[in-house]
Amino acid sequence: xxxxxxxxxxxxxxxxxxxxxxxxxxxxxxxxxxxxxxxxxxxxxxxxxxxxxxxxxxxxxxxxxxxxxxxxxxxxxxxxxxxxxxxxxxxxxxxxxxxxxxxxxxxxxxxxxxxxxxxxxxxxxxxxxxxxxxxxxxxxxxxxxxxxxxxxxxxxxxxxxxxxxxxxxxxxxxxxxxxxxxxxxxxxxxxxxxxxxxxxxxx
Numbered sequence: 001x002x003x004x005x006x007x008x009x010x011x012x013x014x015x016x017x018x019x020x021x022x023x024x025x026x027x028x029x030x031x032x033x034x035x036x037x038x039x040x041x042x043x044x045x046x047x048x049x050x051x052x053x054x055x056x057x058x059x060x061x062x063x064x065x066x067x068x069x070x071x072x073x074x075x076x077x078x079x080x081x082x083x084x085x086x087x088x089x090x091x092x093x094x095x096x097x098x099x100x101x102x103x104x105x106x107x108x109x110x111x112x113x114x115x116x117x118x119x120x121x122x123x124x125x126x127x128x129x130x131x132x133x134x135x136x137x138x139x140x141x142x143x144x145x146x147x148x149x150x151x152x153x154x155x156x157x158x159x160x161x162x163x164x165x166x167x168x169x170x171x172x173x174x175x176x177x178x179x180x181x182x183x184x185x186x187x188x189x190x191x192x193x194x195x196x197x198x199x200x201x202x203x
Contacts, residue, residue: 008054008191015046015058019093023062026074034086034143034158035074036165043093044131044173047100049184051192055097063090088142089158092135099130104177108185116178124174131173132166 019042027036046055066077073081073090082090103126107119114122136159143154177184 004191008051011050011187011191012054012058012061015042015050015055016061018042018045019059019062020072023073024075034089034139034162036162037074038169039073039089039093040096040131040135040166041169041172043097043135044100044127044169045176047097047131048104048127048173048177049187050097050101051188052098052101052105054191055101056094059094059097063094066090085143085146086139087146089135089139092138096131096134099134100126103130104184105188108181108188119181120174120178123177124170127170127173127177128167132170 019039022038022042025038043059046058050058062072063082066072067079067082069078071077073086081087104123107122107126140151140154140158143149143158144151147154149157
């Protein structure tokens, strides 16, 4: 039990660091208050490799560190960042990681072992829905509130420019998921309570 806890802490810290690195890789789109980053890929990977609790914590810890002033979101931090135009997205990320992990866990526990093409499609849908699209549910309304935007303006600034990028990140995630499934199953089971629950997907 203690070794599981230690492994969990190590992986939580590892994916928190990975999320921070991916948050620092920023491309400012002209006129947009929402930068293009690899944050959702970091969220996706945390949900893919970690159990739901650990996936949530790995991203939430970064928010806590940013709250005390560390510049962890595109080089910015502090309360102003966590209440700024992108705050809706930021606070969605831990829950997105949690949802991805729950969906991946359900897929891995499936009683049948799908071929790689079906698994690829399933992973892509999970990532597109939960690591990307789910973040817009609080992200767009908060953008509207923060900047006094209309819905159409918020969508044109905070959603439409990112559709292709989100799909590409989900595509990368699906490729990694299919290629690394045995390792994903091992890591998730080694930090969880039930080591046999996802055995049906082992290659």
